[in-house]
Amino acid sequence: MAKTSELRQKDAAALQTEVKELQKAYFGLRMQKATQQLNNTASLRVARRDIARAKTILAEKTGK
Template sequence: MAKKAQDYRQLDDARLDHEINEAYRALFTLRFQHASRQLENYRALREARRTIARLRTIKRERQLAALAEQEKAHG
């Protein structure tokens, strides 16, 4: 079962980067299976893309929060 965004938000930055890399690997594998007509669950492609988007969104939220903290500290 796919994890929820709140589950991913509990991860530290290194683990989040690792999850992003693993999600891209999974998507690559699914695309390869799709191209070779071995993919049985086509919904998995959509889920993989959404997982990547979810992870990247959380990473971007953290980047923006860090920038806001820097601006607060400097100004």
């Protein structure tokens, strides 16, 4: 889980790579769920929120 303060310290390029990494991790979790290998389904929700958090901070930085 990425903390907001850690994400705010990164620049826009680093945030974009962070979003891509989070999306890859989320895709892996979705595939585990589809193949009945995911035990903790709450991790999907956490991953989605991490992606949203990173995208929000990225939008704030590019909007300035």
